[in-house]
Amino acid sequence: MAAVEQRLRDGALELIKSGQERGTDPLIWAMQVSSSLTAAGVSMPSVEFAEVLVSHICWSNNVPIVWKFLEKALNVRIVPPMLVLALLSTRVIPSRRKYPVAYRLYMELINRYAFSLPSLINGPNYHKIMESINDVFQFDQIFGVRSSEPGLLVVEFVFSIVWQLLDASLDDEGLLELTLEKKSRWPTRSQNMEIDCVDNFDEKRVERHTALSNINTVMAIEIIGDFFRNKITSRILYLVRRNMPVPWEWFVQNLRLLASNSSALRNSKNLSPEALLLLTSDSRQLLSRGCKTNSQQFHAVTARSTVSSAGQCHGIVRSSLWLPIDLYLEDAMDGSQVRATSAAETLMGLVKALQALNRTSWQDAFLGLWIAGLRLVQRERNSSEGPVPRLDTCLCMLLSITTLAVVYIIEEEESTSSKAVRSSTNQIKDIEPLGKRRQDLVSSLQRLDDFEGLLTPPPPVSALANQAAAKAMMFLSGITSGSGHLDGMSLTDIPLNCSGNLRHLIVEACIARNVLDTSAYLWPGYVKGRNNQIPRSISGSIPGWSLLMKGSPLTPPMVNALVSTPALR
Structure with missing residues (x-):
């Protein structure tokens, strides 16, 4: 198995290198890659190809065309966006000062994909993708929660992205040492963090890097605000607050420190310190601005x-x-x-x-x-x-x-x-x-x-609830709707103590979807009346649509039953 995986990785790397050397159009390259992976039996989006592509970029091939390859690979779902963000975060954030353009591109990808979670978590290979993200971040070591449940991993993923941006912003402004832990839980610095200025002492290059780094810090803080404004991610963060109180308290302490001391936040045109604190003040502020639920x-x-x-x-x-x-x-x-x-x-x-x-x-x-x-x-x-x-x-x-x-x-x-x-x-x-x-x-x-x-059913559906309850009673009496006996039945024939409720309608909906069967009718208390209370007037054969479909002649009683009963079955 290891040999097969290695051959696939080598083949993926060859596709990237050949496209880069020939300067292939990124869209054409993406189509070629998709065709090659499909022919090799690789299921997409591919976890392995994502790892190879991100490793190729960071940092030996940090060039525009390979970033364009990555963008197209994301667009056509060759690689999973959430995993790409996880892989980039562990590489780009520690090296953001040396590679400010890469940090900017990383944040652009966050804006594009981190707020589209529903379309990502319902795609192919979801479980495998989340397991790979867990391998990248090692959530159990960060949060102390050991679980492979994809739903929990999604919550931890969103929280991790926000927390990394927060600590990176604190570090950029020299505030990280003022936190209680004096350091970040995430890798925010690398040994080659500072810009290499030996190259002919290019002061203009250094100035451009510094200016872009300052802009990036502002952008990172604004993205943090966007996570709290967005309808889906704000609720995920609400779940973190309710269910992970210790990590949340550390996070909020760092956030308050940023709001109180950040010059980048004060320079932002889209987010103020007061607004950032308000977004995290209580659960009411975690609702989306555009949410109809005020x-x-x-x-x-x-x-x-x-x-x-x-x-x-x-x-x-x-x-x-x-x-x-x-x-x-x-x-x-x-x-x-x-x-x-x-x-x-x-x-x-x-x-x-x-x-x-x-x-x-x-x-x-x-x-x-x-x-x-x-x-x-x-x-x-x-x-x-x-x-x-x-x-x-x-x-x-x-x-x-x-x-x-x-x-x-x-x-x-x-x-x-x-x-x-x-x-x-x-x-x-x-x-x-x-x-x-x-x-x-x-x-x-x-x-x-x-x-x-x-x-208790609302008045407009009381009759339907009663009919659902009557169906269960008649089923237990050996009279089934499949034989057409309910098609012409009048609700006035139902015993009064057989009145239905919304649970009867829920059960019928589940039976229709094949996640329940008619054994539900045997539950204690499901049928309130007694079988011998069913009126004898409906014990015989009653004409209806089901009998018509079985070939019964179109007699006058049959016509009357068909006219009075919709053809629902």
């Missing part, structure tokens, strides 16, 4: 999150751990922007990150997700804000987007487990047992019955 809504969500859970759960549910889900669901209701990544995929990533950071079971993670979706519906059912009702959209978030996020999480586990089975047993590490998340989904849905106040 501070008043934030407090409303927080209050409802606490009140809705208190006194209703027989177990322990720490509602505040899952508050970011409430905030995301509120933001996802905003249709003013077209997102590159689906809401379900983004929600999946958020839930995974929270589960890893909070170190909870998947049962608790799923329960937190369902409760957040239910709270969204309950907040809207009596809302009087604005002329356009949002109840239908809230229900869509609960029954479609949230359900899809759960489906993706379960499918990810089962896909990973099936791949592990095909691998050598000696290579299986940290693989969850097959079906564990699916079992935790069942447990979370069973626990939802403890939240009776959240399960």
Whole structure:
């Protein structure tokens, strides 16, 4: 295996060198590289090619054409952007004074890719990429948290990029020695940090380097502010604040030192010391400027999150751990922007990150997700804000987007487990047992019955909830919708104590997505009525669409049933 990897690395290096020597157009070069890697069976984006390309640049080939090669390789996803940023940070930041242009290019790449996380974490080779980033940064040594969970590694990655920029800026202004630790946790200096001025004592060259370095310091500080303003990264930093208090306190102390003493920050036209401190003052300021969830809504969500859970759960549910889900669901209701990544995929990533950071079971993670979706519906059912009702959209978030996020999480586990089975047993590490998340989904849905106040359906969907409950009762009685018996049934025939709630609709959504089966109807308390309460009037065959599809003749009773019942099945 080592010999094969070495041949691939040698081949990748040859592609880079040949393109550089011939001065190949970067776009053509990227197409040639993509074709060669594909022919060699390399899965892209390629971790190995990223390592070879960055090592080639730093520092023997720090020339414009190779940086253009890197840019095109990122554009066409030959190399993973997050890994490239990680590799560059460990090489460029310590040598930023000697290579200020490289530092500027590195920060330009941060601006381009660090704020597009949803499109990056849902691509191919995601787990392998995050493992490689962990190898680069050694997060367990920095933060004292040992985990290979990709969601947690994404959080640590974002925090690391911001922290490195902060300490580099402190070092540039001679403030690093004023910190409590007197040094950075990150490599911010190299032995050849200073500019080599021996080359004919080129004073103009030194002046240009110094001027660019000063501009870079201002830019680095402004990027730190951008991380706190951006909707996604600000919430990731919020997760760090809530779940990694010790590293966060060290970080904030350094940030306050910068705000109080930085001349570069005072020279910035886009960020003031007061604004930087305000962004990190409390959790309310970690919300995005463009976020529709303003501070008043934030407090409303927080209050409802606490009140809705208190006194209703027989177990322990720490509602505040899952508050970011409430905030995301509120933001996802905003249709003013077209997102590159689906809401379900983004929600999946958020839930995974929270589960890893909070170190909870998947049962608790799923329960937190369902409760957040239910709270969204309950907040809207009596809302009087604005002329356009949002109840239908809230229900869509609960029954479609949230359900899809759960489906993706379960499918990810089962896909990973099936791949592990095909691998050598000696290579299986940290693989969850097959079906564990699916079992935790069942447990979370069973626990939802403890939240009776959240399960009350809004009036417009009460009839649908009742029908879902009636479907379960009739199934247990041996009368199934598949035989057409529900097609012509009137809701007036349903026993009163068989009224349904939002959990019945959630279960039906999960059954439709094949993450549950009809064994859910057997859960204790799921069917409130008794089977013998089903009216005899519907015990016989009732004509409907399913019988028509099976070839039943188009009789007058059949016509009446078809007219009165939509063809949904």
